[in-house]
Amino acid sequence: xxxxxxxxxxxxxxxxxxxxxxxxxxxxxxxxxxxxxxxxxxxxxxxxxxxxxxxxxxxxxxxxxxxxxxxxxxxxxxxxxxxxxxxxxxxxxxxxxxxxxxxxxxxxxxxxxxxxxxxxxxxxxxxxxxxxxxxxxxxxxxxxxxxxxxxxxxxxxxxxxxxxxxxxxxxxxxxxxxxxxxxxxxxxxxxxxxxxxxxxxxxxxxxxxxxxxxxxxxxxxxxxxxxxxxxxxxxxxxxxxxxxxxxxxxxxxxxxxxxxxxxxxxxxxxxxxxxxxxxxxxxxxxxxxxxxxxxxxxxxxxxxxxxxxxxxxxxxxxxxxxxxxxxxxxxxxxxxxxxxxxxxxxxxxxxxxxxxxxxxxxxxxxxxxxxxxxxxxxxxxxxxxxxxxxxxxxxxxxxxxxxxxxxxxxxxxxxxxxxxxxxxxxxxxxxxxxxxxxxxxxx
Numbered sequence: 001x002x003x004x005x006x007x008x009x010x011x012x013x014x015x016x017x018x019x020x021x022x023x024x025x026x027x028x029x030x031x032x033x034x035x036x037x038x039x040x041x042x043x044x045x046x047x048x049x050x051x052x053x054x055x056x057x058x059x060x061x062x063x064x065x066x067x068x069x070x071x072x073x074x075x076x077x078x079x080x081x082x083x084x085x086x087x088x089x090x091x092x093x094x095x096x097x098x099x100x101x102x103x104x105x106x107x108x109x110x111x112x113x114x115x116x117x118x119x120x121x122x123x124x125x126x127x128x129x130x131x132x133x134x135x136x137x138x139x140x141x142x143x144x145x146x147x148x149x150x151x152x153x154x155x156x157x158x159x160x161x162x163x164x165x166x167x168x169x170x171x172x173x174x175x176x177x178x179x180x181x182x183x184x185x186x187x188x189x190x191x192x193x194x195x196x197x198x199x200x201x202x203x204x205x206x207x208x209x210x211x212x213x214x215x216x217x218x219x220x221x222x223x224x225x226x227x228x229x230x231x232x233x234x235x236x237x238x239x240x241x242x243x244x245x246x247x248x249x250x251x252x253x254x255x256x257x258x259x260x261x262x263x264x265x266x267x268x269x270x271x272x273x274x275x276x277x278x279x280x281x282x283x284x285x286x287x288x289x290x291x292x293x294x295x296x297x298x299x300x301x302x303x304x305x306x307x308x309x310x311x312x313x314x315x316x317x318x319x320x321x322x323x324x325x326x327x328x329x330x331x332x333x334x335x336x337x338x339x340x341x342x343x344x345x346x347x348x349x350x351x352x353x354x355x356x357x358x359x360x361x362x363x364x365x366x367x368x369x370x371x372x373x374x375x376x377x378x379x380x381x382x383x384x385x386x387x388x389x390x391x392x393x394x395x396x397x398x399x400x401x402x403x404x405x406x407x408x409x410x411x412x413x414x415x416x417x418x419x420x421x422x423x424x425x426x427x428x429x430x431x432x433x434x435x436x437x438x439x440x441x442x443x
Contacts, residue, residue, distance in 0.1 A: 005030060007079050010038070010058055024079075028086035030058060040082040042089055046098045053100045055085055072103065128215055130170060130206075131163035137209045146279060154199045155206065157182055167210050172220040175203060176228075183229050197231025200224055238373040239380045244366040245272065246430035248354070253431075257362040260353040262327060266320050267335045267350050271371050273317045273424050275378035275396050277304060278347030278371055284334045291318050298397075309397040312417035314424030347371070378423060385426065387419045395420060 005024040013022060013032055020032040027044045031054075038058035044051055055072055056063070062078030063071040068088055071081045089099035128136070134155045142148040161178040162170060183196035200221070207219035240248075249272065251257040252265050260268075271281050280298055289296050296311040303309050313321070321334065328336040333344040351371045357363050379392030395416050 005079060007060070010079050011060065013038070024083065024086070026083070026086040026090045028082055030082075040077055040085075042086050044089070044093060044099075046093055051098075051100055055082065058082075069103075069106065127166045127168055128210070129164055130167050131159045133167050133206055133210045133215065134159055134163070137206050141205075141209065151202050154195070154202045157195070158199050158203055167207075168216050170220070172224065175200075175221050175224070179229055183231070193230040195231075196229040197226035200226055200229065200231070238367055238369045238376070240367060240369060240373060240377045242381060242384075242426065242430055245374070245377060246427060247363060247366050248272070248357075249427055249431040251357055251362055258353070258357060260356075261338055263324065263335050263338060263345060264350055264353050266324050267345060268353065268371060269320050270317060271350070272374045272378075272427065273314060273320075274311050274420065275375045275392070276311060277375065278350065280304075282335050282347045282350060283344045285332055286329065286334055287332075289313075289321060289334070291321055294318050303397055305397055305399055307397065307399075310411075310413065311395070312413070312420050314421045316424040316428055317420075382419055382423065385419070385422050387415070387422070391415055391419050 005022055009022070010030055013020070013030070015032050015034050015036045017034055019034070021041070022030040022032070024030065027042050029041045029043065031039045031041045033039070040055045040058060042053050042055055056075045056077045059076035059078060062081045063074035063076050065071060065074065068085050071077050071085065077085065092099040092102065138148065138152060138155070142151055158175075158178055161181055162174050165174065179196045179200055182199055183193045204219065204221060204224075207216065207221055210216045211219055249269070252260075252268060258265060267282055270276075270284075271278065274281065274296070276298070280302060283302065284296070284298075288298060291313070294313040294315070294317075296313055298309040298311060300306050300308045324334060328334060332342065335345045337343045337345045337349075354369070354371055358366075358368055375396060379396055382392045382395075383389050391412060394412055
């Protein structure tokens with residue numbers, strides 16, 4: 001029987017100019033490299049195939065762990081551990097198995113398990129948070145839209161409370177708790193509750209966006225309603241009387257009653273005279289107007305319906321715009337902001353000017369209203385002047401419904417022009433204090 005290795009021999013063996021192989025039996029060898037490196041090698045034959053396999057480096061203290069796989073994974077073994085591996089592998093060969101193939105198969109399985117674990121961890125790290133989804137929604141859906149800042153404000157309120165949670169893990173209870181906090185966090189009363197409702201409306205859009213991209217299976221908040229937070233949307237139904245509208249017009253011409261700048265006042269007057277939307281008026285550009293012909297051509301990209309629209313300007317409207325020429329005529333926007341260079345005034349700035357007059361008691365006999373109510377008032381009161389009801393909707397660029405929309409493609413430009421001129425003339429007369437009787441149709 002060949003002499004087996006000793007621990008001392010493993011420690012003291014010296015290298016030579018070529019590899020040295022010191023046998024220990026059962027196919028186990030200590031290989032000593034010319035540079036002094038010592039490794040364990042097991043050599044055997046299985047089914048006619050010769051295999052020489054390095055199981056690890058020699059280490060006096062050996063590898064931690066209690067099993068052969070532990071020692072092999074460590075890559076360093078003591079003499080005793082290397083002998084155990086060689087003996088186990090010899091037994092495997094006797095049972096008809098190839099121990100190296102078994103070991104490499106085990107390693108491959110472990111690599112697959114580890115790769116799957118890492119992929120799962122990576123997928124978990126890449127799972128978007130609520131804040132991530134909001135950012136993606138704002139960039140992909142809301143980029144360039146006029147409503148983006150307002151929607152961003154509402155979604156940021158939600159992100160401040162649950163933004164760091166993975167959206168996949170957010171439950172309805174999380175969102176409800178956040179909305180309850182928002183509903184209590186502003187001023188007491190309706191304002192905070194309405195804000196919570198508005199946040200919910202935008203949150204639903206974000207969760208649908210996430211579901212479409214399979215970041216979540218479905219939205220847990222789709223069935224939530226604004227009413228659950230005391231935030232039913234306010235449907236505005238204010239329609240001013242003509243004498244109320246005339247009182248606002250007079251206040252705009254009185255520096256004691258209205259402290260706003262001339263640009264804001266002009267914008268509010270044009271809203272009254274034309275019935276167009278706040279953004280369409282406030283962001284109007286000089287290039288859209290033909291003051292000689294008394295026409296305002298609204299391009300499709302600036303209208304809510306994405307349809308180009310022609311607005312006829314009454315002489316009073318033309319006079320307002322001509323008076324603005326010395327102030328903003330060199331700017332791009334007709335109603336250029338006095339505070340933000342090269343930008344138009346905000347629609348809310350015009351509405352704030354109206355709100356200030358109400359708050360300071362300058363309009364005591366006028367129903368509390370919003371500048372958008374001027375549009376409803378024009379549409380509602382034109383029939384009192386003898387014009388067909390649909391003309392107001394034509395002037396407002398509404399999409400008419402039913403058979404009328406399908407068959408009647410007449411633009412009624414002459415009638416629209418006459419209606420707006422009659423409207424402006426009546427406002428001017430009433431504001432001047434003329435005694436005229438307002439005709440009102442029954443509701």
